[in-house]
Amino acid sequence: MENSFVAVTHDEHRRRGMAGMELTAENISALKALVYDRCHLSFPRGRESQLRRWFTQHAKEGQHRSFEDYYRAISTKDGEFERLISLITTRETYFFRMPEQFDVLRGRVLPEIINGEGKRAMKALSRGESYRTNLRVWSAGCASGQETYSLAMQILATIRYAKAWDIRVLGTDINREGIEVAKTGRYERMRLGKTPPQMIERYLEPRAASEVWVADEVKEITDFQVLNLRDLPRMESFKNYFDIIFCRNVMIYFDLPAQQGLVSALSDCLRPGGYLFTGEGEVLHLYEHPLEIVEEGESIYYRKAEE
Ligand SMILES: C[S@@+](CC[C@H](N)C(=O)[O-])C[C@H]1O[C@@H](n2cnc3c(N)ncnc32)[C@H](O)[C@@H]1O
Secondary structure, eight states: OTHHHHHHSOHHHHHHOGGGOOOOHHHHHHHHHHHHHHHOBOOOGGGHHHHHHHHHHHHHHTTOSSHHHHHHHHHHOHHHHHHHHHHHSOOOOOTTSSHHHHHHIIIIIHHHHHHHHHHHHHHHHHTTOOOOOEEEEEEESOTTTHHHHHHHHHHHHHSTTGGGSEEEEEEEESOHHHHHHHHHTEEEGGGOTTOOHHHHHHHEEEETTTEEEEOHHHHTTEEEEEOOTTOHHHHHTTTTOEEEEEEOSSGGGBOHHHHHHHHHHHHHHEEEEEEEEEOTTOOOTTSOOSOEEEEETTEEEEEOOOO
16 A cells, blocks of 8 residues: 555655645545544545645644655554544533433433342342342443543432442543543533533532542542444453443444444443443434334433343
8 A cells, every 4th residue: 555655755745744745635545544444433525624634734743754654653653543533533522411311321221220230139149149239331432531420420329329339430432632631530610511510519529710520439430441442352352241331422433334333342242131322313223233222202222132
């Protein structure tokens, strides 16, 4: 593939470095193919000029001397590729986004799980065995962590005696910068938007004039990791593991075959009877998938059948 760039990157470009270089249509196609191959992100034709700006900005920041140098760097250095991904994906997010889904969690999904776990504990007890009720939740594509912490807050507010449970809420994203912000648990107070006041009161501690810090009891049940949702071997380690997955406003970047592949992989990660929540407009009706559709009020979400 690299040879094709030699033809379009002439001596003048080499002399002046990337600063003087225009990316050709061929260069853009090669970059798009690399990004699709690595993380399934795809871009409609209308966003070509935007893409060109992102790629050019990134290439210039790295002070590469030619397109070949730039392409080699992002193909081989994980950090370089991650920085490009940070540029081209939007990390827009906020606490308790799509509040109706949190209502469904509180009113239906969590009570069902609490009930099921209670029964399992009673059964174990009757056999003289010990059993710790547990809950596993994944916020896949969590950006800077607000979704993950919202889930953790909703869980703590809903489960009585939550301390007796083994609860883990995992937030993952391909974007390392977002994950670093998430780990701090520190957010600008002015960006709390429509976060329910009782959640702010209980779980977001005001610090300094402009910040809130996520309360320790919420942080204690959360973990964050960098994870590319295209990394199927890593996702296989989550087989039948999660009770609930939130993967919202992530698939918008994926074309239909990639969406279908992702939904199938996420469904494998759910335990039987587990739930998948997707974002607004990310309804899964355009392709086949193994999940049952649940409609409740304004919310559509998905359930993995019991075995
Ligand atoms: C708009 S944010 C959504 C954040 C949150 N889920 C919400 O709904 O508020 C989309 C996130 O998806 C992440 N993303 C896109 N492609 C990804 C991939 N292949 N693997 C993991 N995360 C990805 C982006 O980095 C970005 O942080």
